[in-house]
Amino acid sequence: MDNVELFERLGLAIAIGAAVGVERHWRERDEPEGARTAGIRTFTMIGMAGGVAGLLERSLGAGASYPGAVIVGFLVVIAIVMAIFELREAIAQQSYSVTSVIVAILTYGLGALAVTGDMVLASAGGAALAALLAGREFLHGAIRQMRWVELRSAIILLTMTFVLLPVIPSDPVGPYGGVVPRSLVLLAITLASISFVGYIAVRTLGASRGDLVGGAIGGLVSSTGTTVEFARRSREVAGHDGRGVTSLAAGAVAAGAVSLLRTVFLIGALASSVLPQLLVPLGLSTAVMSVYAFLLARRQQGASGERSLGNPFELTAVAKMAALLTAVAFLARAATAHFGNAGLLAASAISALADVDAVAVTVAGMLPSLDMALAARAIGIAVVTNMVAKAAYAFAFGQRGFAVHVFLATLLAVGAGLAAERLQAAV
Structure with a gap:
């Protein structure tokens, strides 16, 4: 490692300390001189101390009797000094918090990591630490407003994502590419996340705007999953609040619009020759x-009253929906295997029962050997099939009013698209 890289690494350690120090100093900016345990200068030097300890550790090399002793020794000294001064400040102000001590330890550790380890990780850790500190008021306010059912749902979602998902097998089981257990769990997590985001959006923005925003966000991930999830929720709210069905329909239609826009960007990135x-x-x-x-959302906004909120998501219902969509995808792959390249259009239609992205990626992979008109038709059929399938899912799993709105929006959108395609072909 040359001197230039060492200077860069030490500079990053100092920058991490300075970024954290700015937040710490700003928070206690009204304190008189000498009443503050640590501010911008102290935390900058703590980050620098981590970097210097890392440099000393590197200079000792593999010949050191106790690897890591320098870094650990500095860390112990800094932690003890910070703890003593924080205790004295806490006693004087009758305000007890261990945050600054932990922040000092993390700042020092990130500074040492910047010199001895991965600079990207150290930089990301420093940014995350500064953001976490700056978001104290937001986090405290969110905790005060959080309900137990929301906290429980968030814990379940985090457990599924970071505990369950990594240990689920990723090898397919069965013929035709089989069913991948990890993909099934990932789909369940996606559906639960869509429901949770929609719940939070409704609680924060109100029913009309919340469902609209939640549906749009869900459309970025999976418009099919969003439609199915919103359809399920429409049955739950229909019994005690018919107005909620309208806002949920607005969210499902918004998901479809975002999905179409996402398809345009996907085609532009992977098959730009077909985009025109x-x-x-x-x-x-x-x-x-x-x-x-x-x-729809504007009409709902004019209605009086707010929808009562229940559970952000029911795990059993989410699992059933994930299993259903996985089964549809499996059947689509099996049919595609039988149709082969000669049945590209039929295979595209069947695959689109679950997802359009797979068809777009497959067709893009067959270019430029595939005829442009055939490629465009295959993607177009997939888009129309997916839109019709979502309308069918709305009738199968949703309340009637919800399904009617999704169907009408689909009918108008498909009609407009086909009319534009015919006009374009005539010109």
């Missing part, structure tokens, strides 16, 4: 669904 043939039909369909969703 699909841009106008997909763009017009997106506009129709966006306007429909906006009008």
Whole structure:
């Protein structure tokens, strides 16, 4: 490692300390001189101390009798000094908190990591630490407003994501590519996340805007999953609040609009040569669904009353929906295997029962050997099939009013897209 890189690493250690120090100093900026345990200078030097300890550790090399002793020794001294001064400040102000001591330890550790380890990780850790400190008021306010059912759902979601998912096998089971257990769990996590985000959006923004925003966010992940999840919720709210069905329909339609827009970007990135043939039909369909969703949400906003909120998501229902969509995807792959390349259009339609992205990626992979018109038609059929499938899912799993709105939005969007495609072909 040359001197230039060493200077960069030490500079990063100092920068991490300075970033944390700015937040700590700003928070206690009104304190008189000498009443503050540590501010921008102290935390900058703590970060620098971590970097210097890392440099000393590197200079000793593999010949050191006790590897890591220098870094640990500095850490112990800094932790003891900070703890003593924080205790004296706490006694004087009758305000007890261990945050500054922990922040000092983390700042020192990140400074040492910047010199001895991965600079990207150290930089990301420093940014995360500064953001966490700056978000104290937001986090405290969120905890005060949080309900037990929300906390429980968040814990379940985090457990599924960071504890359960990593240990689930990723090898497919069965023929035709089989069913991947990890993909099944990931789909369940996706559905639960969509429901949870929608719940938080409704609670924060109100029913009309919340469902609209939640649906749009869900459309970025999976418009099919969002439609199925919102359909399930429409049955729950229909019994005690019919107005909630309308806002949920607005969210599902918004998810469809975002999905169409995402498909346009995906085609542009992977199959740009096909985009000119699909841009106008997909763009017009997106506009129709966006306007429909906006009008539904505006109509709901004018209605009085707010929807009562229950559970952010029911794990059993989420698991059933994930299993259903996985089964549809498996059947689509099996049919695709039988149709082969000769049945590209039929295979695209069947695959789109669960997802459009897979069809777009597959068709893009077959270019440029595939005829452009055939490629555009395959993607177009997949888009239309997926939109119709979501309308069918809305009728199968949702309340009637919800399904009618999704169907009408789909009908108008598909009609506008086909009309634009015919007009474009005629020109």
